[in-house]
Amino acid sequence: MSGDSLADDLTRRTQNAPPELLSRTFFFVCAALSIATTIGLILLLTTEAAKFFTFSAPLVGVEGETATVVEFLTGTEWQPTGGEFGVLALVTATLMVMIGSSLIALPLGVGTAIYLSEYASPRVRSLLKPGLEILAGIPTVVYGFFAIIYITPMLRPFIPGLGTFNMLSACIVVGIMIIPMVASISEDAMSAVPESLRQAGYGMGATKFEVSTDIVVPSALSGIFSSFILALSRAIGETMAVTIAAGSTAQFLNPLNPATYTERALPMTAAMIKLIGGDVTGGGLAYRSVFAIGITLFVITLAMNVISDYVAQRYQEEY
């Protein structure tokens, strides 16, 4: 090799060669598309929701019937055809799904995670984990039918006169649906706890239960919290199962009173389905309320994500 050709080799700019340029452009377009879609969705949601509210409707050039923010956020009556747009009736129903399903999914999910991470033999674990993933892969519409066909009849002996559609069976079925999420993320966090900490515990004469509850769970707390918040977001956003199981009667219920769980109710997602699939005509106030609910839901789940990130950072595992 002569000195000249070596100099040529060293100065050739490989990163500007056509295949490199082409692939870089391709990957950039992929990334840009997904971001653009997200931005587009948020824009659609906000502009459509703006048409619903009195204060913002003129800004987007909409005339006609509107609802005030106060009326929307504090009203407890949801009757779109009758001009009642109190979203609290829907928010409380969503809150009930959240509370009810987490009462089932959080303890069972964490218990499953502890079993998988600390107690199960590798063989049992290799059978159980795919089983959980199957549970997570069942279409949610199936869960909805499962609720009305199996869960409600099973509850009847304990709660006489329970209607086919009720919040309790919706909560139970959403709870079952989110167990895999809690279990799998919590199990990942627990498995990541270093073996040396378990050794320290066993070396002190701790039992398996003590090692699990005193050492592994506290060490994995941030991951466990993250799993809770992700599962709750899933419960809030869950649509099909609650639309089928909860009935579709909007009523304002007290989520903290267990007796109200035997009632029908209309969670936010189900209300949107009902509005779109029902007889609302395009452009009317009832139609635009879909987007008002949508943006409320979006704000709630966004807040959950922010909390999740904060918790994950604040309680970063320090081992």
Next chain:
Amino acid sequence: MSDNTPQTDEPAGGETADPTNDDMLVETDVAAATSGSTAGATPDPVIRSRDLDVFYGEEQALDSIDIDIPENRVTAIIGPSGCGKSTFLRCINRMNDRIDACRVTGELSLRGKNVYDDDVDPVALRRRVGMVFQEPNPFPKSIYDNVAYGLEIQNIEGDHDEIVEQSLKRAALWDEVSHQLDSSGLELSGGQQQRLCIARAIAPDPEVLLMDEPASALDPVATSQVEDLIEELAEDYTVVIVTHNMQQAARISDKTAVFLTGGELVEFGDTDQIFENPEHQRVEDYITGKFG
């Protein structure tokens, strides 16, 4: 699970069987009874093994180990990598039980009770045998809670504040942490963490303190602090320390056991004699660096 076949040709417990000590290991919720002291000219060994074999699957890790470890002395176990020195240490508190493929046969007695007898509860055993590991592994809890952990799980009565303070003083850590007992044990330096682990191990007042290369992850200053501490601890505790560092063994131990490749205990005796005048050529070669 390990298959702890007791020796069939020897009655369980051996000739030094003592009912109080038997109970001590069998009961799970034993109070911190004072150890049966055997103050005499030739005290009974605290740990005694006879014909102890350990296998990992098909591979033999320890080959017929016979050893008598004396009370209130530092016994060092040295040898090249893979000679089974850590395996032996982990037989004493049955931490090997956690390895599925591990199988132990023969006798390993703690004050006359074979710890591999069927009626011995490994949890109860580990409550009487403290252990310090190679890497400092404090719990992600406060300094206080780390030291008090053994007291909590064993329901040890008494003034926990006092025991925690005493244990930290014994571990030569009190002066450095007395003002920050509520802060996390993980905020300490590596050397401090290891002394915290030592305080944690001695707080429930164990019979024996096992140390598995406790200074190998520490810097020289922290190492010498931990070494000084080990010598002091031997006034009250029977210490068994595994080390790959021969100078360390020579500095701090009273007795030295040399394990060589194949899981054999080749020589066991007073540290001075082992290092100055070993009986076996293989041991001399190892110590002088010709091998291993």
